[in-house]
Amino acid sequence: MAYTPYPQSYYAFSANPAPQRPPLIGEHETDVCVIGAGYTGLSTALFLLENGFRVTVLEAAQVGFGASGRNGGQIVNSYSRDIDVIERNTNSQAAALMGQMAFEGGRVIRERIERYNIQCDLKNGGVFAAFTSRQMEHLEAQKRLWERYGHTQLELLDRQAIRRVVACDNYVGGLLDHTGGHIHPLNLALGEAAAVESLGGVIHEQSPVVRIERGTTPVAHTSQGRVRAKFLVVAGNAYLGNLLPELAAKSMPCGSQVIATEPLSEELALSLLPQDYCVEDCNYLLDYYRLSADRRLIYGGGVTYGARDPANIEAIIRPKLLNTFPQLQNVKIDFAWTGNFLLTLSRLPQVGRIGDNIYYSQGCSGHGVTYTHLAGKVLAEALRGQAERFDAFAGLPHYPFPGGRLFRIPLTALGAGYYQLRDRLGV
Secondary structure, eight states, rough: OOOOOOOOHHHTTOOOOOOOOOOOOEEEEEEEEEEEESHHHHHHHHHHHTTTTOEEOOSSSTOSSSSSGOOOOOOSSSSSHHHHHHHHHOOOHHHHHHHHHTHHHHHHHHHHHTTOOOOOOOOEEEEEESSSSHHHHHHHHHHHHHHHTOOEEEEEEEHHHHHHHSOOOTOEEEEEEEEEEEEEEEHHHHHHHHHHHTTTOOOEEEEOEEEEEEESSEEEEEEEEEEEEEEEEEGGGGGTTTTHHHTTTTTTEEEEEEESSSSOHHHHHHHHOOOOOEEOOOOSSSSEEEEETTTTTEEEEEEEEEEOOOHHHHHHHHHHHHOOGGTTOOOOEEEEEEEEEEEEETTOOOEEETTEEEEEEEEEEEHHHHHHHHHHHHHHHHTTOOHHHHHHTTTSOOOOTTTHHHHHHHHHHHHHHHHHHHHHOOO
């Protein structure tokens, strides 16, 4: 059987020790079979195990192989489209529920880290950085919106204040979320997997699901075994493939690129980000960066529609890094990698049920670290018969991409190009 290792990322290089979990062999039965050992699957499994369910997790590669182990590592509240968009696209009751949940994922992460003693380099504080007065007006409106839903740990930064937070002259201001922050994303996933196993959950790696047998007792088939369960939870996101065609038709994998520098001196690192906050800018195709625990600058950005791997990641991201921090001109890049996230047309997550016993969550649209942890809780609630919050998500419209599978990539890239031009023109 083919073995799928982690990509050669900084996170895989610096990952905490973890066991290799055996592939699924033979026939098994459980209460819930979770497909995918990323954040969504692990969060769901943990909440279910804490409530007495038997859980088996099937992972095609290794724990955290996909976006959960390759992302920018930033704890960012709300969703890829903010609560005001949700208010315009659903009823007031559902919007109120989703507004209340918008800040819950970060709390779930911190609770997991504390309860299970997960070593993942948690640091507090995240900054949204504005290039233009128009973007700053948007941040002011965002602050008012979030405060309306009870999220008050926010601080507006003017040009002088943001210069004290990040050593970059490009920004006119920003918004500091004191409940934001950053983590080593793969180590968070590995710690959550260990927590799953500590509660009696079973994780099989190198076990891609090749077929789902639907029915009153669904069955997940791999090449060497199968799991019969009362419920299936599909949490493959951008790495699900065409396992469930009705989900693939309404989403599109996209690639994002990340680089990590060589370790910086303590003096240089603190001069760049004195408070060790993470930062993302306010452009439509945004850039994001932070310091690692060993003082590397981790910098990401760019989108590759259709999840193609660029030939030279450093050539794409290094100019962005130097535009932000020209003082790093002579710094060596030690790691460059790409990973896929799943885009939806609305940029809102897709949550739902197929039949009576197959549940899914997908389509974080590049905003998944906090949302996936919330999604696990919401899915687990639904399986326990408490579906109010699940129904609020499930009621959001799930649009197919225009042009179908053939034209969704060029049409989406064309639309993104329009917004990128707006970013450059400052409008």
